[in-house]
Amino acid sequence: MRPSIEKFAEKGFLLSALLSASITIFIFSFMFLFSLPLFKGGHIAQFLRLGWNPYDGKFGVLPMMVGTVIIASFAILIATPFGIGCSALISVFSQRNFGRFLRKLVEFMTGIPTVVYSFVAIFLLVPLVREIFQKGTGMCVLTASIMLALLILPTIVLFLTDAFNSVPKSYLNAAEALGATPVQKLIYVIIPSAWKGIISGLVLAAGRAVGDTMISLMIAGNALQIPKGLSDAARTLTAHIALIIASDYESPEFKSIFVCGLILFVFTMLIVLVLRLLGYFEILRER
Amino acid sequence: MNRLTEHGITLFAWITGIIVIGAIGVLLSFLLYKGIPALNPSMIFGETRPLDALLLKKAVVDGLFPAIAGTILLIITSIIWAIPIGVASGIYLAEYCNVRWKPLFNFLLDVLAGIPSILVGLFGFAISIFLHRHLSEHIYPCFLISSLALACLVLPYIIRTTEQSLTNLPFSIKTTGLALGASRLQNILFILIPYNLSSIISGIILAIGRCAEDTAVIMLTGVVAMAGIPTSVFSQYEAIPFYIFYISSDYNSQQELMQGFGASIILLGICAFLFTLSNILKRKVAIRFATHT
Amino acid sequence: MKETKIKIKGLNCYYQQKMVLKGCRGAFEENAITTIIGPSGVGKTTFLMVLNRLYELIPNCRVEGKVEIKLNGRYLDIHSLPLPALRKKMGMVFQVPNPLPMSIFKNVAFPLRLSGVKDRKYIKEKVKEVLKDAILWDEVKDRLEDSALNLSGGQQQRLCIARAMITQPDVLLLDEPTSSLDIEAALKIEELLEGLKERCTLIIVSHYADFTRRISDNVLTLKDGRFRNHGNSS
Numbered sequence: 001m002r003p004s005i006e007k008f009a010e011k012g013f014l015l016s017a018l019l020s021a022s023i024t025i026f027i028f029s030f031m032f033l034f035s036l037p038l039f040k041g042g043h044i045a046q047f048l049r050l051g052w053n054p055y056d057g058k059f060g061v062l063p064m065m066v067g068t069v070i071i072a073s074f075a076i077l078i079a080t081p082f083g084i085g086c087s088a089l090i091s092v093f094s095q096r097n098f099g100r101f102l103r104k105l106v107e108f109m110t111g112i113p114t115v116v117y118s119f120v121a122i123f124l125l126v127p128l129v130r131e132i133f134q135k136g137t138g139m140c141v142l143t144a145s146i147m148l149a150l151l152i153l154p155t156i157v158l159f160l161t162d163a164f165n166s167v168p169k170s171y172l173n174a175a176e177a178l179g180a181t182p183v184q185k186l187i188y189v190i191i192p193s194a195w196k197g198i199i200s201g202l203v204l205a206a207g208r209a210v211g212d213t214m215i216s217l218m219i220a221g222n223a224l225q226i227p228k229g230l231s232d233a234a235r236t237l238t239a240h241i242a243l244i245i246a247s248d249y250e251s252p253e254f255k256s257i258f259v260c261g262l263i264l265f266v267f268t269m270l271i272v273l274v275l276r277l278l279g280y281f282e283i284l285r286e287r
Numbered sequence: 288m289n290r291l292t293e294h295g296i297t298l299f300a301w302i303t304g305i306i307v308i309g310a311i312g313v314l315l316s317f318l319l320y321k322g323i324p325a326l327n328p329s330m331i332f333g334e335t336r337p338l339d340a341l342l343l344k345k346a347v348v349d350g351l352f353p354a355i356a357g358t359i360l361l362i363i364t365s366i367i368w369a370i371p372i373g374v375a376s377g378i379y380l381a382e383y384c385n386v387r388w389k390p391l392f393n394f395l396l397d398v399l400a401g402i403p404s405i406l407v408g409l410f411g412f413a414i415s416i417f418l419h420r421h422l423s424e425h426i427y428p429c430f431l432i433s434s435l436a437l438a439c440l441v442l443p444y445i446i447r448t449t450e451q452s453l454t455n456l457p458f459s460i461k462t463t464g465l466a467l468g469a470s471r472l473q474n475i476l477f478i479l480i481p482y483n484l485s486s487i488i489s490g491i492i493l494a495i496g497r498c499a500e501d502t503a504v505i506m507l508t509g510v511v512a513m514a515g516i517p518t519s520v521f522s523q524y525e526a527i528p529f530y531i532f533y534i535s536s537d538y539n540s541q542q543e544l545m546q547g548f549g550a551s552i553i554l555l556g557i558c559a560f561l562f563t564l565s566n567i568l569k570r571k572v573a574i575r576f577a578t579h580t
Numbered sequence: 581m582k583e584t585k586i587k588i589k590g591l592n593c594y595y596q597q598k599m600v601l602k603g604c605r606g607a608f609e610e611n612a613i614t615t616i617i618g619p620s621g622v623g624k625t626t627f628l629m630v631l632n633r634l635y636e637l638i639p640n641c642r643v644e645g646k647v648e649i650k651l652n653g654r655y656l657d658i659h660s661l662p663l664p665a666l667r668k669k670m671g672m673v674f675q676v677p678n679p680l681p682m683s684i685f686k687n688v689a690f691p692l693r694l695s696g697v698k699d700r701k702y703i704k705e706k707v708k709e710v711l712k713d714a715i716l717w718d719e720v721k722d723r724l725e726d727s728a729l730n731l732s733g734g735q736q737q738r739l740c741i742a743r744a745m746i747t748q749p750d751v752l753l754l755d756e757p758t759s760s761l762d763i764e765a766a767l768k769i770e771e772l773l774e775g776l777k778e779r780c781t782l783i784i785v786s787h788y789a790d791f792t793r794r795i796s797d798n799v800l801t802l803k804d805g806r807f808r809n810h811g812n813s814s
Contacts, residue, residue, distance in 0.1 A: 006472050010383055016375035017384070020446060021395040023439050027402065030413040085303030093300055102304050105311060111562030113500035115528045116551045119535050120314050123321070150310060183293040211403025213503040218535060238405045238503070245412065245507050261409045268401045272394065462634055463678045467691045468668035468747060478680060
């Protein structure tokens with residue numbers, strides 16, 4: 001091939017890569033730019049405070065941040081034991097039939113759209129929770145956390161299973177030869193060896209939990225308050241952004257959503273940095 | 288550790304597995320139970336005759352057809368942007384990139400992959416405001432902006448699968464072509480890419496699935512509840528996931544609700560099919576690699 | 581004494597922090613078979629990869645020194661030649677046969693396609709010619725469109741040799757070409773390599789002492805990063 005075609009192709013590839021990488025930078029810039037009026041107005045301190053009441057000039061997103069943290073934390077709290085249990089089942093206790101079926105099911109779960117989870121939850125879970133608490137609409141922290149846990153479960157299970165399976169065979173053989181039972185292998189060899197992968201899976205799942213919009217939008221209640229209990233309705237940053245979009249362009253509450261966007265961006269960056277420290281990306285690249 | 292604890296742990300693991308299977312089972316059965324009765328042509332075409340609707344002679348106002356058409360068109364346009372840029376970026380990172388710059392690229396792309404979809408939607412929205420102010424008063428969130436935003440959302444999937452499949456090739460495959468005198472580009476085009484086609488396609492299928500199911504991005508960039516088939520890239524449009532969302536909060540009759548369930552089944556069917564296909568392709572590749580050094 | 585085809589002077593090769601080749605010197609005779617032997621892991625394969633500059637693909641691998649090849653009567657530094665051109669003059673055959681996932685015909689014709697040759701008649705003739713040289717033609721002439729991956733190990737290796745020969749290289753580098761094959765297949769390969777030497781210079785890395793004695797004109801031992809000459813082995 002002529003050298004000129006080669007050079008042209010190489011430049012083309014480079015340009016594409018630059019374009020892709022710069023999207024991230026653009027997203028940050030736009031969020032920053034659109035938030036600027038609010039920074040300039042010295043309102044930033046107001047953000048991290050309570051009380052969202054546009055008519056009063058109050059734009060605190062604190063309730064939303066708390067909402068996000070609480071719902072995501074509960075989701076992880078619920079999903080982690082289930083995730084570990086299922087992974088243990090798939091990699092250690094039942095490598096044939098049941099485990100393989102479970103793994104296929106979990107892989108299938110990755111394909112379930114979040115909006116479908118939420119839709120079914122509205123008609124199945126919400127009335128149930130309403131019954132249990134005997135108050136409220138049933139759309140609250142608990143409902144959202146449960147569905148969110150279901151959503152992030154596949155991430156945890158698939159990641160943990162891969163981590164468990166990458167433990168060097170020599171360790172397993174050694175344990176086996178010494179007469180270890182499957183449970184002992186799991187607790188004494190596999191988990192200690194794969195702890196980095198386990199934490200990475202959990203961090204990744206946390207990122208997903210914070211970033212999800214539809215579940216919290218549809219079944220968490222969207223109340224503008226700091227939730228004090230499982231039965232309280234709450235609003236997350238993500239749902240907040242979706243809700244405010246409906247109002248008009250020039251209003252100040254409108255501009256506040258870009259600050260929310262900035263917060264989410266920074267959060268994502270932190271997650272990526274933590275995962276890097278854990279060596280997650282090296283593991284991923286090896287696969 | 289005594290026997291009791293051991294048995295306890297094993298039991299715990301089994302219980303979690305059974306509960307998860309049970310939960311999904313309940314979810315799916317409920318969905319099918321409610322939605323299957325709704326699955327008939329009138330759910331899609333409403334009162335309009337199917338043929339008229341398909342040939343775009345008459346508009347469908349009470350069926351899913353516009354939403355289905357919207358989703359399909361959205362997927363097609365989004366991946367038209369995403370595939371060339373994604374594959375080219377993946378090739379660059381795997382084959383040409385200087386080791387000094389790689390960490391920076393990787394960091395930026397990893398952040399892009401992790402950004403919540405609502406933020407990508409917000410970005411699309413911000414772009415439309417920007418264009419509205421500086422370019423033309425007529426630009427609002429629309430089909431074009433949605434497809435660009437969706438492309439940004441799925442770009443990382445395609446880049447990652449392309450890059451990984453190229454770097455994970457066994458040394459012998461990477462060098463065969465070069466040893467025969469192939470130039471770098473020839474090696475990539477004639478040997479490496481064809482060899483990796485399954486992986487790359489599985490990444491593309493994953494991207495398609497993501498485009499089909501995403502709601503947050505399109506909510507902020509132009510999807511509406513009632514718009515018919517989009518007539519131009521600057522018009523607004525309908526899509527299946529948004530329809531489901533909208534119906535859940537605003538249904539006027541039992542029949543509309545049933546349509547919501549029907550739509551959920553359709554969306555679930557599409558996405559489950561695509562994700563399973565992607566996984567099968569990935570497994571096929573893994574088997575092939577097992578026979579190579 | 582025939583002319584020297586490849587001259588090596590002061591060749592150092594660093595892989596990660598280790599020095600694999602130290603001040604290596606050598607001269608490879610034209611139209612002769614030179615075999616390089618030595619202990620495992622000493623750097624024989626690395627040396628071959630220096631000759632056709634495939635070492636550049638190995639991360640953390642650096643080379644210093646002079647390697648010259650005689651082309652058109654002049655000695656040229658291999659680093660001054662464009663890569664694809666160099667590799668068409670210096671063919672390489674690997675230890676484990678690596679046919680491409682294509683038909684037998686397409687595999688052998690591949691280097692011509694890379695060079696942009698379009699004349700179908702010419703391609704067909706050359707494929708037949710090299711397959712005959714590789715003593716493979718009779719076995720595959722009726723199934724040229726079959727996948728090359730279906731051939732036996734020995735057949736695949738002969739295919740790779742034919743494929744490397746189609747660009748009429750001046751030098752053929754072979755890295756333990758028979759070590760993954762059974763005895764019968766290995767003997768066939770030896771026979772065909774002997775036939776090739778009138779057309780090109782062969783440099784073979786080998787483990788087997790018998791092999792070296794039987795067909796080599798010269799034998800070099802690679803030890804401690806340098807060559808020690810054993811002279812003629814016939």
